[in-house]
Amino acid sequence: MGSLGMLRLLVVLIVSTTLSGCMITPREGPMSSEIETQSKQEEYVVVDVDASIVDGLSRFNPVGLRKNFSSSRYNAHVSTVGVGDVLSVTIFEADSGGLFSGANGNRAVFPQVAVDRDGSISLPYSGLLKVKGKTPLQVQDLIVESLEGKAIQPQVMVSVVENESNRITLSGDVSKPGLYPLPINGVRLLDAVAEAGGSKFPARETYVTLVRGDRQGVQLLETVIAQPDENVYVAQGDRIYISHDPQRYTVLGAVKKPSVYTFDASSISVLEAIAAAGGLNDNRADATGVFVFRYEDPKILESLNIPHSREVRGKVPTVYRINMQHAKSYFYAQSFHLQDKDSVFVSNAKGVEIGKLLNLINMATSSVKNVAVTTNYIDNLAD
Incomplete structure (x- = not known):
């Protein structure tokens, strides 16, 4: 084969390789039909949103x-005595001449009684008393009990001066x-x-x-x-x-401004999320394929009678599908509220993929014509 023949063969190979590589059209995500088909293999749940689903989600009140x-x-909460606390203790006796009679009458005041690291206090004639975990009223009763038979009908008042614990x-x-x-x-x-x-x-x-x-x-x-x-x-x-930690949601696919968005209100609906992303792209969007991807609480799915077989960290991979071709679905999208880290995805319409294929065919046809012209030129050179 001569040099011109080699050149001719090289041109054909380059074009054919380019065409074969272009037969796989690039996409931002799966088609609507693929999401449902792949759910059986990937073990996620696909849920078609209707009035009962919206109502069930709005009524479910997860515990926190x-x-x-x-x-x-x-x-x-009831205040209890703990290690490091400082108590004020006042002891009264019913008559004079008792253990605590003195300049203040028939009473004694201990304004700074500290609770030691063992949770105990020490008082005259009472000894070491374990007070940790007790309320002031219980400490009073404990001191009275310790003075029975020693003091004259004792009565006690206890208050917490410094409550470190x-x-x-x-x-x-x-x-x-x-x-x-x-x-x-x-x-x-x-x-x-x-x-x-x-x-x-x-x-x-x-x-x-x-x-x-x-x-x-x-x-x-x-x-x-x-x-x-x-x-x-x-x-x-x-x-x-x-x-x-601002709540965020993501909008992807056939919308005008795909991006990550923060909640600018206490509640964001699917319809508001799509609007924030510029709305559906009329040239690409499949109105039947608006999806919300979420790791759902299994209790919610059970309350909606939706079976599931797989959980990830206690959550169920769930895809909610909204068919926006029906007018009533706009009410569903308005009532379906997003959660933190939800992803909204709008798939491409089938016609978009067909259009891509037609463009490739046109490219192929144009390329073949170019090959024919080039090879004819090479043949003429050979002659």
Whole structure:
């Protein structure tokens, strides 16, 4: 084969290789039909959104702080004595000439009685008394019991002067982090946060973490404000952490402005999310394929009678599908509210893929014509 023949063969190979590589059209994501088909293999749940789904999601009220911490007044905090506390103890006797008779009459005052590291106090004629974990009233009864048969019908008053142990810790994104004493009658979470100057950021962007022993709960501050049951009583030793973590959602696919968006209101619907992204792209969008990707609480799916077989970290991979070709679906999209980290995806219409294929065919046809012209030119050179 001569040099011109080699050149001719090289041109044909280059064009054919280019065409074969272009037969796979690029896409931003799966087609609507592929999402449902692949769900059986990938073990995620596809749920078609209708009136019953929207109603079920709106009625479901997931438990938050109240699941692990009681919110009733019955369980309000009762102040107890702890290590490091300082007590004021006053002992009265019914008649003079008793153990505690003196310049102050038939009484004795001990204004600074410290609770030692063993949780005990020491008083004259009473000896060492274990008071850790007891209320002031219980300490009074304990002292009276220790003086029976020694003092004349003793009566005792005990108050906490310095309550080092009966404190909570507030830290994170509050104006005045630190240790705060608890009132005897107890205090609710929002009041405790307010005592620390409140959150530095809007409530819809702020989370509250409450740690009590080996229990922990997390809730959006805005939810604590809106739902009284979430505004639980805090207790001795509680650690409260306020963190700024704006809620976000993602809009992808056939929209005009795909991006990550933050919640600019307490609640964002699917319709508002699409509008924020510039709306559907009329030239590309498949109106039947508007999807919301979410790791869903299995209890929600069970309440909706939707079977599932796989959980990831206690959540079920779920895809909610909204058919926007039906006018009523706009009401569904308006009532379907997004959650933090949700992803909204609008798939391409089938016609878009057909259009891409037609363009490739046109490219192929044009390329073949160019090959023919080039090879004819090479043949003429050979002649």
